[in-house]
Amino acid sequence: MKNLIENTVEFVKEKLKGAEAGHDWFHIERVWKLSKKIAETEDCNREIVELGALLHDIADPKFHNGDETLALKVSREFLESQSASEDIIEKVLFIIKNISFKNRGETLEKLPIELKIVQDADRIDAIGAIGIGRTFNFGGFKNNLMYDPDIAPKVNMSKDEYKKSNGTTINHFYEKLLLLKDLMNTEKGKEIANERHDFMLKFLDQFYKEWNVD
Secondary structure (H helix, E strand, O other), X not given: OHHHHHHHHHHHHHHOOOOOHHHOHHHHHHHHHHHHHHHOOOOOOHHHHHXXXXXXXXXXXXXXXXXXXXXXXXXXXXXXXXXXXXXXXXXXXXXXXXXXXXXXOOOOOOOOHHHHHHHHHHHHOOOHHHHHHHHXXXXXXXXXXXXXXXXXXXXXXXXXXXXXXXXXXXXXXXXXXXXXXXXOOOHHXXXXXXXXXXXXXHHHHHHHHHHOOO
């Protein structure tokens, strides 16, 4: 297991050189660490958890013209090159395919615990202080407005609407970030998410005070 994990770390670091700061190696590393932290409290296959965490954003569709198959292809080719078993490959690819927030309406009701753990870790990295930083970074990357009081958030968007959305960065809190606390799968995930959720609410309060020059 150690060699496979170490080789995967090196592969991902190399593959994500120059990636947008919210989806770079440091994002992967945080999700990996969070996944291991949550896995300590669950009965799970640690190898699948770690591989899923490390490879979950190896080719994010946002940066590859919406292609949701590329990450699966890249991950399969890499794992096959490492002589990973087909069982391991299939379980890791399942995590990559089903982890995304935008795909939440398509996943099966009974999910493997390994997916639940990595999904929680990925969503936790999207909230709190880190989540705020990533959100504004990505908004700037897309040249979106920071905030416009006349543009209302669009909640309950379909998958296609979400993928095409170019709303304001502040609206993204209501369209995704503030929803994540209640989508956690594990008890440890819920515990960590609650603290980060509260921090975001305090940030928004302060943001509006400063925006309105109160």
